[in-house]
Amino acid sequence: xxxxxxxxxxxxxxxxxxxxxxxxxxxxxxxxxxxxxxxxxxxxxxxxxxxxxxxxxxxxxxxxxxxxxxxxxxxxxxxxxxxxxxxxxxxxxxxxxxxxxxxxxxxxxxxxxxxxxxxxxxxxxxxxxxxxxxxxxxxxxxxxxxxxxxxxxxxxxxxxxxxxxxxxxxxxxxxxxxxxxxxxxxxxxxxxxxxxxxxxxxxxxxxxxxxxxxxxxxxxxxxxxxxxxxxxxxxxxxxxxxxxxxxxxxxxxxxxxxxxxxxxxxxxxxxxxxxxxxxxxxxxxxxxxxxxxxxxxxxxxxxxxxxxxxxxxxxxxxxxxxxxxx
Amino acid sequence: xxxxxxxxxxxxxxxxxxxxxxxxxxxxxxxxxxxxxxxxxxxxxxxxxxxxxxxxxxxxxxxxxxxxxxxxxxxxxxxxxxxxxxxxxxxxxxxxxxxxxxxxxxxxxxxxxxxxxxxxxxxxxxxxxxxxxxxxxxxxxxxxxxxxxxxxxxxxxxxxxxxxxxxxxxxxxxxxxxxxxxxxxxxxxxxxxxxxxxxxxxxxxxxxxxxxxxxxxxxxxxxxxxxxxxxxxxxxxxxxxxxxxxxxxxxxxxxxxxxxxxxxxxxxxxxxxxxxxxxxxxxxxxxxxxxxxxxxxxxxxxxx
Amino acid sequence: xxxxxxxxxxxxxxxxxxxxxxxxxxxxxxxxxxxxxxxxxxxxxxxxxxxxxxxxxxxxxxxxxxxxxxxxxxxxxxxxxxxxxxxxxxxxxxxxxxxxxxxxxxxxxxxxxxxxxxxxxxxxxxxxxxxxxxxxxxxxxxxxxxxxxxxxxxxxxxxxxxxxxxxxxxxxxxxxxxxxxxxxxxxxxxxxxxxxxxxxxxxxxxxxxxxxxxxxxxxxxxxxxxxxxxxxxxxxxxxxxxxxxxxxxxxxxxxxxxxxxxxxxxxxxxx
Numbered sequence: 032x033x034x035x036x037x038x039x040x041x042x043x044x045x046x047x048x049x050x051x052x053x054x055x056x057x058x059x060x061x062x063x064x065x066x067x068x069x070x071x072x073x074x075x076x077x078x079x080x081x082x083x084x085x086x087x088x089x090x091x092x093x094x095x096x097x098x099x100x101x102x103x104x105x106x107x108x109x110x111x112x113x114x115x116x117x118x119x120x121x122x123x124x125x126x127x128x129x130x131x132x133x134x135x136x137x138x139x140x141x142x143x144x145x146x147x148x149x150x151x152x153x154x155x156x157x158x159x160x161x162x163x164x165x166x167x168x169x170x171x172x173x174x175x176x177x178x179x180x181x182x183x184x185x186x187x188x189x190x191x192x193x194x195x196x197x198x199x200x201x202x203x204x205x206x207x208x209x210x211x212x213x214x215x216x217x218x219x220x221x222x223x224x225x226x227x228x229x230x231x232x233x234x235x236x237x238x239x240x241x242x243x244x245x246x247x248x249x250x251x252x253x254x255x256x257x258x259x260x261x262x263x264x265x266x267x268x269x270x271x272x273x274x275x276x277x278x279x280x281x282x283x284x285x286x287x288x289x290x291x292x293x294x295x296x297x298x299x300x301x302x303x304x305x306x307x308x309x310x311x312x313x314x315x316x317x318x319x320x321x322x323x324x325x326x327x328x329x330x331x332x333x334x335x336x337x338x339x340x341x342x343x344x345x346x347x348x349x350x351x352x353x354x355x356x357x
Numbered sequence: 358x359x360x361x362x363x364x365x366x367x368x369x370x371x372x373x374x375x376x377x378x379x380x381x382x383x384x385x386x387x388x389x390x391x392x393x394x395x396x397x398x399x400x401x402x403x404x405x406x407x408x409x410x411x412x413x414x415x416x417x418x419x420x421x422x423x424x425x426x427x428x429x430x431x432x433x434x435x436x437x438x439x440x441x442x443x444x445x446x447x448x449x450x451x452x453x454x455x456x457x458x459x460x461x462x463x464x465x466x467x468x469x470x471x472x473x474x475x476x477x478x479x480x481x482x483x484x485x486x487x488x489x490x491x492x493x494x495x496x497x498x499x500x501x502x503x504x505x506x507x508x509x510x511x512x513x514x515x516x517x518x519x520x521x522x523x524x525x526x527x528x529x530x531x532x533x534x535x536x537x538x539x540x541x542x543x544x545x546x547x548x549x550x551x552x553x554x555x556x557x558x559x560x561x562x563x564x565x566x567x568x569x570x571x572x573x574x575x576x577x578x579x580x581x582x583x584x585x586x587x588x589x590x591x592x593x594x595x596x597x598x599x600x601x602x603x604x605x606x607x608x609x610x611x612x613x614x615x616x617x618x619x620x621x622x623x624x625x626x627x628x629x630x631x632x633x634x635x636x637x638x639x640x641x642x643x644x645x646x647x648x649x650x651x652x653x654x655x656x657x658x659x660x661x
Numbered sequence: 662x663x664x665x666x667x668x669x670x671x672x673x674x675x676x677x678x679x680x681x682x683x684x685x686x687x688x689x690x691x692x693x694x695x696x697x698x699x700x701x702x703x704x705x706x707x708x709x710x711x712x713x714x715x716x717x718x719x720x721x722x723x724x725x726x727x728x729x730x731x732x733x734x735x736x737x738x739x740x741x742x743x744x745x746x747x748x749x750x751x752x753x754x755x756x757x758x759x760x761x762x763x764x765x766x767x768x769x770x771x772x773x774x775x776x777x778x779x780x781x782x783x784x785x786x787x788x789x790x791x792x793x794x795x796x797x798x799x800x801x802x803x804x805x806x807x808x809x810x811x812x813x814x815x816x817x818x819x820x821x822x823x824x825x826x827x828x829x830x831x832x833x834x835x836x837x838x839x840x841x842x843x844x845x846x847x848x849x850x851x852x853x854x855x856x857x858x859x860x861x862x863x864x865x866x867x868x869x870x871x872x873x874x875x876x877x878x879x880x881x882x883x884x885x886x887x888x889x890x891x892x893x894x895x896x897x898x899x900x901x902x903x904x905x906x907x908x909x910x911x912x913x914x915x916x917x918x919x920x921x922x923x924x925x926x927x928x929x930x931x932x
Contacts, residue, residue: 034462040675041459045450049674085762088782092764096733099768122782168446172504175410175442176463177435193678200681226696242695250695253688317696329696356412 035178035186036193043156043194046163052152053201057209059148063140064210083127091118113224113239120222120241132218133211134244138251140206142318145255146311147291150262152198154283157191157266159276161351166274170356180352184271188344191267195259203252219245225317247317254313257333261307261340262287268343271351287311301326307339361424363388363437363544364409364512369418371404378404380568381418386512386544391534393559393576394548401568402548403443406516409546410440423511436466439510443517445501449490453481453500456489460504467508475503479533495526502533513537514546519554531558584618589639596635600626618642721758724748725790727783728774728797731847732765736901737912743847744794746916751923762786770800771827778834787838792923796847797831798824802869803852803905817865824869825876832880844883845919848873850892852905884922888915 043049094115098108121128141149161184164170173183207216221244242250262283269279290308303309304324316329364386371379379401386392396402407413409420411427411434420427423437447456457475461467476485479499489497498518505513518534519527531554537543549555555562556576563573572579590596593612600606600616603626609615616626623640630637726732726744734742741749748761764783766773774797777783787793801824802817835844851866853859866889874885891914892899892907899911907915 034465037671037675038459038462040678041455041671042448042451044671044674045448045455047450084782084785088762088764088786091782092766095766099766119780119782122780167448168444169448171410171412171442171446172460173463174412175435175438175440176460177432177466177508178463179431192682193675196681196685197674197678199685200677246691246695249684249688250692251688253685253690253692256685257689317692353414355414356407 032182032186032189035182036189039160039186039190040193043160043190046159048156048159049194049197052155052198053205055152056198056202056205060140060206060209064136064213067136067139067210068213084122087118087122087128091115091122094118110239113241117222117224117241128221132215132221133207134218134248135221136210136214137203137206138244138248140210141202141248141251141255142314144202145251145258145314146294147287149198149202149255149259150287150311151284153195153259153263154266154280154287156194156198157263158270158279158283160187160191160267161270162274162276162279165356166276174356181348184348184351188264188267188347191263192260195263196256199252199256199259202255203248219243223247223318225250251314251317254317258311258313258336261336262311264340264347265307265343268347271347300324304331305335307336310335362386362421363423364546365419365421365424366405366409367419367421369405369408369420370416371401371408371413372416378568379408379415382565382568382570383418384563384570384573386546388511388544389538389542390560391538391545391547391558393555393562394546394565395552395555395562396548396565398550400566402565403516405565406440406442406514406546406548410438410442410514411435412442436464436508437511438514439505439508439512440514441498441501441505441516441518442514444520445497445504447489447497447500447504450488452488453485453492453496453503456500457485457504457507460507464508471507471509475506478506479503494521495523498522498526498530506537510543512544512546516548517550518547519549527554534558585643586616586618586623587639587641587643588614588616588637590614590630591636591638595633596630596637599629599633599635603629721760722751722755722791723760723762723789724751724792724794725786725842726761726763726765726794727777727787728765728795728847729769729800730765730767730906731796731799731915732763732794733767734912735767736903736906736908738909741912743907743912743915743919746913747794747919747923750916750920754920762790765796768800769797771797771824771831775827775830775834778831784838787835790839790842793835793839793842793844794847794919795844797828798869798873799849801827802849802866821869821872825872828873829876829879832877832883836880836883840881842882843923844880845886845922846873846877846883847886847915847919848888850888850896852892852896852900854893854896886919886922888918891915891918 094111098111098115118128161170164173174180176183222241223244224239225242225247226239266279266283269282270276273279273282286308290306290311293303293306294309294312301324304327309324310327310332313329313332316332362385366385367383369379369382370377382401382405384392394402394406404413408415409422409427411431414428420434422434425434425437427434447453448459451459453476454472457472461469461472476482479502481496481499481503484492484496489500492500498521502515502518505515515534519530522530534545534547535558538545547555547558549558559576561573561575562579564571587609588596588600589612593614597606597608597614600614603622604616604619607615627637627640724744724747730736732742732744734740734745737745739745742763744761744763744765748759751759764777764786766777769777774795778787801820832844848870849866851859851863853862856862870885870887870889874887877883877885892911899907899914901908901911
């Protein structure tokens, strides 16, 4: 099996697509770094020459004032207290939450690329993994070896898994390395809030807690990897089903973009939440953003994605081992 | 035949969407023979070959390679098989060497030393570390054969091996195949649309049409059946008149008549012509080409 | 050589990818564990006391306001409070930029304020200030405006002693942080002066103010600003609907009084 996976990795590398992906990331990161840098500058200008500590102290005082009001709910009070300890941490450790270091940029970058950019990059790699063998005719040589078909497909799947890990790692390393030039490389220990759950219109804060940024980033990258694996598996299935790489890419591209559009307008169409593409934004659950459709949660989205992924995996393997190759 | 047949195909059928594509094909290859597979496009040649190499699963029937059933003992059967199905499609972005290593790694029984053996066998030593995309068609063909021979197979299946080669290449290929069969005791199954090639290359031929094998025999036997006599005589019309009373006559080119070769009756026919005052200028026998043979067997269905 | 290099790339990429897979799986597992397990304790971060820059901004007058809801401005329709009106008044009188830092918290007691003063950022701002204004004590005495029903002398005395000792500490702390800025401690008024018990309550508040002023007198440049007289008559005109906090007019009165004192200080400094 190791030999088979090694073969697949060799072909992947020789096709140069992995390098292209890394180049794309290396090109995009400076672009976003500059955009982020501009935004911070803009914010600074709006705030005038006031010290960020003063502004933050003001926020803390506001929070404390809200806390002292007797009319607030216990849950909300708890959330405010957590926010307060977060804000006070920033002050005490001299961290400007609005002037991020490279880790913060990394975080923002993955949070924004989890639903479209990264799935697209993954798709570029995975789309021709099987279909190129079909269209190039090499599948005939591949399948007339003394190796069972499912093993050949599994070796391709594992190569896909490895390359997805590699892409996600490249995103992490490149976004950290490049943005650090501008923002500095510190900020790993900055505290961040997580554990929000949304129920109906309400933001439940009973499980909110603080995690250091490095843990937060690791968690988000875990989710990004998960999303990429699901998108990868579905692309993989299409790559098995279709001979044409272009068709695979077309279908995946359409569904990913449809997902991005749907996420903005399906709040009333409840059953749309069972589509895989509206469930890609897993990091939103960690940072506590509103969900596109009521009733969605991290557990729900991960399960929906898992079901799609497992179905895609089974379809891919069953068709591949039974199919007649003409 | 006490040996296990190298390849045994028995009553193979394939139905696609309710349509019977292959209707009970059977044949056997003994070790060391070159077997030709002949038929027009759509006759089921390629489908049959793909079923043998495991790319298509048959609806019924059994295929045994070196005694191992392709369906139930796939990996064991495939160890005995080397093949090029249609064009030798290798990975163009890898070098020839990498391509071979790729396939060598897929079969743990192949030692790495085998790589150099096959490269030498097909004579690709000089270009083996170049990318396949820079290879000529002939070189790709040779690399394709190299990969097919990697596992020291008992059966080599070549689908249209001379397709796209120049005359020198075709000749080289033909000799190479014969050499392999002779020296390595390899059974080779060759399908080709170039019938002259089959004629020169093969020991035995199966003629396939519309999904069924019409005839299987040695090339010599098949041809002998169809041996003819060519007559040149004057006056031609009179000669034809007399001969057609005895046998079937067709007019050949250059004022000739063609009849079947029927040794005991030939002197009689000749005598009758002479008696009738026909001057027989020439009387010779001719072996027909496979094209003629094919037309004969399939009842007029053309190749290509 | 090239082939060797290529082979090397494959191995490196493969190993890195495997390591990355393990890392991301770990991250994913952590997410699941972190997001789906409940009853988390809010992790407290160790408080580090970094000394941060305290340079005073030249050309601006920094007013540092601290204390309770009065400084916050509760009851003012515009939410400015006396600090807001004070700033406005001062802006009319000077060309300097005025920077107001308001750290007041509703319901703050003297004990709470003392605690707040331990925070490094509050300390930093206190150091920066040119003028410090504060209100404190109202919540010690009135307890959200509800508890003056208990007019028991002993109870009130107890509260007062705690308050005075806290205030002393607050003064000391502020003076330590900033020896130069004048501190204006805005005193208490009696919001209940038109109620039946007004005689008793007024005497309590007067005494409270007196004791506070006495304490203030023990320090340099701490001015205890009386407001009792401002609200003594027509208190209902100057109170918000809660009958406890000042309304806009009430805040303006306080602001004017403090402003007049600051103006005096400025002129003295300039001369």
